[in-house]
Amino acid sequence: MKNRLKGVLTSPGMISFIASVASIAIGLIFGYVLLVCFNQAQALNGLGKILFAGASSAEKFSKVLYQAAPLMLTGLSVGFAFRTGLFNIGASGQYTMGTFFALFAGLTLKCPWWVALIAAMLGGAIWGAIPGLCKALFNVNEVITSIMFNWIGMFMVNLMMANIPTMLANHYGAPNADRTANLAAANKSAIIPKWGLDTLFGSDYINISIFITILVALIIYLVLNKTTFGYELKACGFNRNASIYAGINAKRNIVLSMVIAGALSGLGGGIYYLSGTAQYTIVKSLLAMGFNGIPVALLATSNPIGIIFSSIFVSYIQVGGEAMQPEFAKEIIDIIISVIIYLSAFALLLKGVIKKIMSIRKAKQGEGVSQ
Amino acid sequence: MIVVADILSATIIFAIPLLVVALGGMYSERSGTINIALEGIMIIGALFGCLFLNAADKSGWGAKNPQLAVLLAILIAGLAGLIFSILLAIASISLKADQTIGGTALNMFAPAFAIVLTWAIQGQGQTTIGIPSWIPITQSTFGMKASEDPGFFERFLFKNFYLTTPIVLLILVVTVFVIYKTRFGLRLRSCGEHPQAADSVGINVYRYRYTGVAISGLLGGIGGLAFTVAAGSGFQSTVAGYGFFALAVMIFGNWHPVRIFGAALFFALFKVIGSYTGSIPFLPSFKGVKSADYIYQMLPYIVTMIVLIFTSKKSRAPKAEGIPYDKSKR
Numbered sequence: 170m171k172n173r174l175k176g177v178l179t180s181p182g183m184i185s186f187i188a189s190v191a192s193i194a195i196g197l198i199f200g201y202v203l204l205v206c207f208n209q210a211q212a213l214n215g216l217g218k219i220l221f222a223g224a225s226s227a228e229k230f231s232k233v234l235y236q237a238a239p240l241m242l243t244g245l246s247v248g249f250a251f252r253t254g255l256f257n258i259g260a261s262g263q264y265t266m267g268t269f270f271a272l273f274a275g276l277t278l279k280c281p282w283w284v285a286l287i288a289a290m291l292g293g294a295i296w297g298a299i300p301g302l303c304k305a306l307f308n309v310n311e312v313i314t315s316i317m318f319n320w321i322g323m324f325m326v327n328l329m330m331a332n333i334p335t336m337l338a339n340h341y342g343a344p345n346a347d348r349t350a351n352l353a354a355a356n357k358s359a360i361i362p363k364w365g366l367d368t369l370f371g372s373d374y375i376n377i378s379i380f381i382t383i384l385v386a387l388i389i390y391l392v393l394n395k396t397t398f399g400y401e402l403k404a405c406g407f408n409r410n411a412s413i414y415a416g417i418n419a420k421r422n423i424v425l426s427m428v429i430a431g432a433l434s435g436l437g438g439g440i441y442y443l444s445g446t447a448q449y450t451i452v453k454s455l456l457a458m459g460f461n462g463i464p465v466a467l468l469a470t471s472n473p474i475g476i477i478f479s480s481i482f483v484s485y486i487q488v489g490g491e492a493m494q495p496e497f498a499k500e501i502i503d504i505i506i507s508v509i510i511y512l513s514a515f516a517l518l519l520k521g522v523i524k525k526i527m528s529i530r531k532a533k534q535g536e537g538v539s540q
Numbered sequence: 541m542i543v544v545a546d547i548l549s550a551t552i553i554f555a556i557p558l559l560v561v562a563l564g565g566m567y568s569e570r571s572g573t574i575n576i577a578l579e580g581i582m583i584i585g586a587l588f589g590c591l592f593l594n595a596a597d598k599s600g601w602g603a604k605n606p607q608l609a610v611l612l613a614i615l616i617a618g619l620a621g622l623i624f625s626i627l628l629a630i631a632s633i634s635l636k637a638d639q640t641i642g643g644t645a646l647n648m649f650a651p652a653f654a655i656v657l658t659w660a661i662q663g664q665g666q667t668t669i670g671i672p673s674w675i676p677i678t679q680s681t682f683g684m685k686a687s688e689d690p691g692f693f694e695r696f697l698f699k700n701f702y703l704t705t706p707i708v709l710l711i712l713v714v715t716v717f718v719i720y721k722t723r724f725g726l727r728l729r730s731c732g733e734h735p736q737a738a739d740s741v742g743i744n745v746y747r748y749r750y751t752g753v754a755i756s757g758l759l760g761g762i763g764g765l766a767f768t769v770a771a772g773s774g775f776q777s778t779v780a781g782y783g784f785f786a787l788a789v790m791i792f793g794n795w796h797p798v799r800i801f802g803a804a805l806f807f808a809l810f811k812v813i814g815s816y817t818g819s820i821p822f823l824p825s826f827k828g829v830k831s832a833d834y835i836y837q838m839l840p841y842i843v844t845m846i847v848l849i850f851t852s853k854k855s856r857a858p859k860a861e862g863i864p865y866d867k868s869k870r
Contacts, residue, residue: 203656207656207660258784303848307849308852308855309848309852310852310857312576312787312791313792316785316788320781320838320841321841324837325834325838327834328829328832328834331831332830332831463640463644464644467640498659500651500652500653500655500656501656502652503649503651504653507645507649507652508645510644510645511627511631511642511645511646511649513637514632514635514637514641514645515635515637518637
């Protein structure tokens with residue numbers, strides 16, 4: 170009995186792992202075919218860049234980690250909401266709001282980095298709470314609210330930044346007024362510390378943010394899997410009516426889930442823009458980092474531990490894609506990722522088939538024992 | 541008065557893509573499949589429609605038969621969208637995967653594919669596909685001469701007039717008829733409300749869901765071309781979030797074709813007011829606030845949210861939407 174339980178517990182994880190690896194392999198093969206179609210002479214070189222550029226030097230690898238950290242957080246944000254049965258397409262707006270709060274704390278209020286990160290979580294949490302409240306109180310679909318508040322957030326942040334001179338680069342002697350100030354010039358204490366990693370890797374991009382985000386992923390894992398609160402959230406995701414019948418306050422859980430998802434995205438914005446190497450530019454389009462959280466979450470089937478790996482993977486091949494230019498458009502990477510996500514739909518089918526085969530075999534074994 | 545004519549005409553030209561894409565989304569959701577992929581479908585439709593228009597322009601045939609070429613481009617855009625949407629149908633209907641998976645994959649694939657293909661055709665770094673100048677319907681299309689000082693009506697009608705406008709309005713009329721007056725429409729709706737009941741009386745749920753998604757692909761592709769033509773600065777591998785707005789318009793319109801038309805006009809009107817602030821005298825100008833135009837650009841989204849908060853209690857989404865139909869689970 171114990172063995173059988175162990176088998177059931179370990180096999181689905183193994184099956185998902187095999188299915189994910191197969192999808193990634195097929196996605197890469199598809200990408201290679203595209204490379205051959207567009208530029209046969211350079212195709213093999215291009216594939217090499219996708220596969221190995223991210224690990225080719227310590228500097229490149231620090232760039233992988235640098236981009237993976239915010240991606241992990243937006244991925245966790247989307248994944249966490251998925252677990253409660255909500256589709257948080259608003260990670261982009263929450264990320265932007267978190268960025269604003271972090272930079273406001275860092276540049277205008279001159280707070281140290283960890284206060285600015287808490288401010289980032291607060292900003293994202295507020296922006297996540299709105300869709301949650303609209304869903305719980307007024308029955309407004311969270312997808313539409315999130316989409317609307319992506320745009321409202323972007324315009325509002327642009328408006329506020331344009332009107333707070335202490336946030337802009339030209340307040341600190343730089344010529345441009347269309348971006349936020351360089352943290353090194355404005356407030357050095359707001360830069361996330363590097364703990365000597367920059368000299369170790371020989372790159373300015375690396376800091377301790379990757380450790381912070383991995384820690385956050387572990388906390389999210391514990392909350393979802395080891396606490397009553399996490400259990401209630403997941404119960405709401407599986408079957409809202411059943412959870413209400415069982416005495417779970419579904420409305421409260423919807424709001425809390427969106428608040429936490431928003432805080433995660435907001436923290437992502439803070440992590441990225443407090444690195445000291447990025448300046449927020451006032452733009453009129455939504456930030457892609459929020460939307461890229463969706464494939465990161467889907468690749469890992471919303472498992473927080475899986476999201477650690479999927480975000481690093483996505484960031485890794487994105488760095489490879491940048492190295493591929495100018496022979497190829499770096500958008501080929503997006504095509505590869507989209508193919509991998511699409512194949513994960515097939516992976517579900519594959520998992521079902523494997524499970525069926527195993528259960529038949531088990532049933533037969535069971536018969537053998539009884540005879 | 542001229543400003544009013546301009547605003548009304550701009551409102552209609554921006555409402556048209558929203559309307560047709562939201563109608564597409566409605567067909568899909570009425571059959572029970574949530575179509576998050578509308579954004580991607582629009583891009584694919586616009587891509588192939590614009591490529592065709594360019595080819596027609598280069599051969600010289602397009603300038604001679606402009607409206608016939610536009611009609612063909614609309615058909616090609618629709619067809620491209622339809623074929624693309626089948627990918628979503630396979631994942632979410634046949635494979636019974638979570639419907640956001642296929643949708644996200646398609647949304648990610650489309651702009652990347654458009655950029656890569658545009659590069660391959662036009663050369664490195666050339667990311668815009670231009671739109672030929674003979675596309676608009678003008679006075680000369682009807683053999684008339686443009687007047688020196690156009691009046692209200694002439695300005696309203698011919699400032700932004702494209703073949704997509706009458707075609708989309710025709711699609712609206714046909715949709716109202718199909719959804720509410722035909723056997724097909726009744727069966728389609730039943731698949732989105734209670735597929736088990738539909739199946740029990742011999743309706744092939746899978747076929748109706750495939751048809752619903754395919755129609756949404758067709759209309760989404762047409763909407764992509766309509767958007768690109770309306771935006772006027774060529775195709776740049778994006779439709780600026782209009783696929784998602786269309787989804788919002790569909791929910792705002794409560795999955796009902798006529799209300800969707802109203803919602804599209806409403807959203808487009810506020811969007812246009814947001815970009816015409818300088819020429820509307822009675823709007824406050826917020827002196828002392830830098831970049832105050834952002835306030836007006838937020839307006840359509842905020843107003844939509846307020847309206848939704850007040851109307852959503854009565855919102856009636858198709859009951860079975862988003863749930864893959866599994867015959868073995870009755």
